[in-house]
Amino acid sequence: MxxxxxxxxxxxxxxxxxxxxxxxxxxxxxxxxxxxxxxxxxxxxxxxxxxxxxxxxxxxxxxxxxxxxxxxxxxxxxxxxxxxxxxxxxxxxxxxxxxxxxxxxGPSPEAIELMGSKLAAKAAVATYNIPMVPGTEGAITDVEEAKTIATQIGFPILIKASAGGGGKGMRVVERVEDFEEQMKLAVSEATSAFGDGSVFIEKYIGSPRHIEIQVLGDTHGNIVHLFERECSIQRRHQKVVEEAPSAVLTPELRDEMGRCAVNVAKACDYVGAGTVEFLLDENKNFYFLEMNTRLQVEHPVTEQITGLDLVKEQIKVAQGEPLSFRQEDLKIQGHALELRVYAEDPTNNFLPDIGKLVTYKLPQGLGVRVDDGFEEGMEIPIYYDPMIAKLVTFGKNREEAIEKMIRAIDEYHITGIETTLSFGRFVMQHEAFRSGNFDTKFIERYFKDPSVLKSSPAPEEEELAAVLAALFAGQAKKSAPQEAVAQTTPSGSGWRKNRLK
Missing domain, CATH: 3.40.50.20 (Rossmann fold)
Structure with a gap:
């Protein structure tokens, strides 16, 4: 060691x-x-x-x-x-x-390379009888041949880049008449983004849930899974809200998906922390999507429900230590939620809103965790991903975790830029989310009118008005001390964001 x-x-x-x-x-x-x-x-x-x-x-x-x-x-x-x-x-x-x-x-270069190609990954796991979405087994370059295959699979279909992720090089095609143009666009975008224009075709699963399983392996051949994360609240194929465990997985389905995730890791002799991603359809059928060979942004929710520090586990594995626990030692404790707090305007198609953190006050209290890299007065650089922080809450059950998240959002005071905090509150209060009856189409289906976030005066606007009124009253007293001027005291919740910037 x-x-x-x-x-x-x-x-x-x-x-x-x-x-x-x-x-x-x-x-x-x-x-x-x-x-x-x-x-x-x-x-x-x-x-x-x-x-x-x-x-x-x-x-x-x-x-x-x-x-x-x-x-x-x-x-x-x-x-x-x-x-x-x-x-x-x-x-x-x-x-x-x-x-x-x-x-x-992290994992070996060979494992990273193998799982970095969606096509190679599918081929590697095929011997383990892992469910996969119907589609081509290899890259397809001939448009006419691809069109024939797509017709056989049945529209709608999905054209996907073999390399990379984040929705780049991905096109949903509803009709055969649109296929040729969409394939050319997918190849062009994949080439530009990843330097690899390889694409393949899959049956399009219309309204799936995005479920991922955290795995951990050591250099001694031990591999375990640390249960699932639900990552279905997404914009532009990128996650905004995650939770663990999922609200819809039964213990039997969780065990089955966990075993499949472990087998995916075995297929590439995986070492370290990794994540196996699945699509889950409305009939609870699941399909292997890909493997991410690194620590995920949303790893804190897994840490909350398992009590494990995944970074420490990564370091121990890298030192050659065997895992100190077995699969049967792991139990789910409570429920955790994560909101990615982005410097984005959810009322304007989630476009980045770069600027200075004029006010930046963190929420606190039992069951609240903030992983961030900023402090008040700092600028959000234009050069990198606009994520400011990960706001995580933990409760004894899902309802408690949701209520803690709403309270934490209200206490998270940010001015100077727009953020996704208001959108996070919208999600937490929405009936579809609270009932667990949602999928990756949540934003498309329920957030058609982003103006709902500004439909009524925000608490921070009311407080700002109150503060201004108090200042005005103070000035009036100085200029006319003989007159009695009513004082207005700010109430309640504090500023989350300055919409009057």
Whole structure:
């Protein structure tokens, strides 16, 4: 077993801080890297050492594997944690790390490469009899042949890029007449986004739920699953609200999906923390979608219901330690929710709203957790993902977790930019979400009129008006002390956002 003494976190923001905190609790020193735009970032100040690796653009800083490895060499780093995004699923970088004699806190380069291709992943898991959506077994390039296959499968169908994710290179085709144009668009977008224009065809599952299973494997052949996360509330194929466990899985279905997820991990000799994603249709049939070979953004909800620190488990596995628990030792305790707090305007198609955090006050109290990388007065950089924080609540059951989330949203005070907090409150209060009867079409079906978020005066607007009234009254007293002027006292909930900016 090799004891890790110093970890470089090849990332930024909240996930860099998240990793560093667990490392510090384990007595491990940390090194931060940062771009010129992140010079004053919290993860830079928190780390034991910090090195600037380039200009603001990620391609010139956080994606410069050669520069990162040089920093490791100069500072005596013996392990790299990639977080998520950036280089976390780059098989070539993982291989370079290994060749440099540094421990990569994640799966092998071979596993990353295999699961990074949706087609290769499907082929790898085929021997384990894992349910898959009907479709082509390999990439398809001939338009006429593809059109014939699509007709045989039956419309609607989905054209998908083999590489990458996030909805890029993905097209839903309802009619055969539209197929050729949509395939060309999918190939073009996949080539532009991933440098790989390979696409394949699947039967389109119209209103599925997005269920993922957290897995964890060690170097001794032990693999377990840590139950599921429900990730169906999405915009542009990207998650906004996640929870664990799902409101609809029975114990039997949970066990079946868990076994399948473990088999997917076995198919690529997986080591470390990973996530196997499934689609669940209205008849509770599930289909393998893909595997993410890294720590997920939404990992905190799994930590809440299992009591495990997934970052610490990753580090222990990377040191060669066997898992300290078996599948039968794991139990679900309570319920957890996560809202991704983005610097986006949900009333304007969730477009980014970059600016300064004029006010930034965190919610507190039992069952509330905030993973973030900002503080009041900081700017939200335009160069990176606009996520500000992950707001997580935990309760003894789903209802309690929802009520805690509503309370936490109301206490989360942000001014200067628009955020997804108001949308999160809309979700928590919606009957479809509270009943558990929802799928990936939630926004399309229930959020057709985003103006509902502004249909009545927000609490913060009422308080702002009250404060202004009080200030005006004070000024009136100074100028006319002989007159009695009524005082107005602000009430209640506080500002969440300044809509009058």
């Amino acid at each position: 090799k004891k890790i003494e110093k970890i470089l976190v090849a990332n930024r923001g909240e996930i860099a801080l998240r990793v560093m905190r667990s490392a510090r609790e384990m007595g491990i020193k940390t090194v931060a890297i940062y771009s010129e735009a992140d010079r004053q970032a919290l993860h830079v100040r928190y780390a034991d050492e910090a090195v600037c690796v380039g200009p603001p653009a990620s391609s010139a800083s956080y994606l410069r594997g050669d520069v990162i490895l040089e920093v490791c060499k100069n500072l005596g780093v013996d392990a790299i944690h990639p977080g998520y995004g950036f280089l976390s699923e780059n098989a070539q970088f993982a291989k370079q790390v290994e060749e440099a004699g540094i421990t990569f806190i």
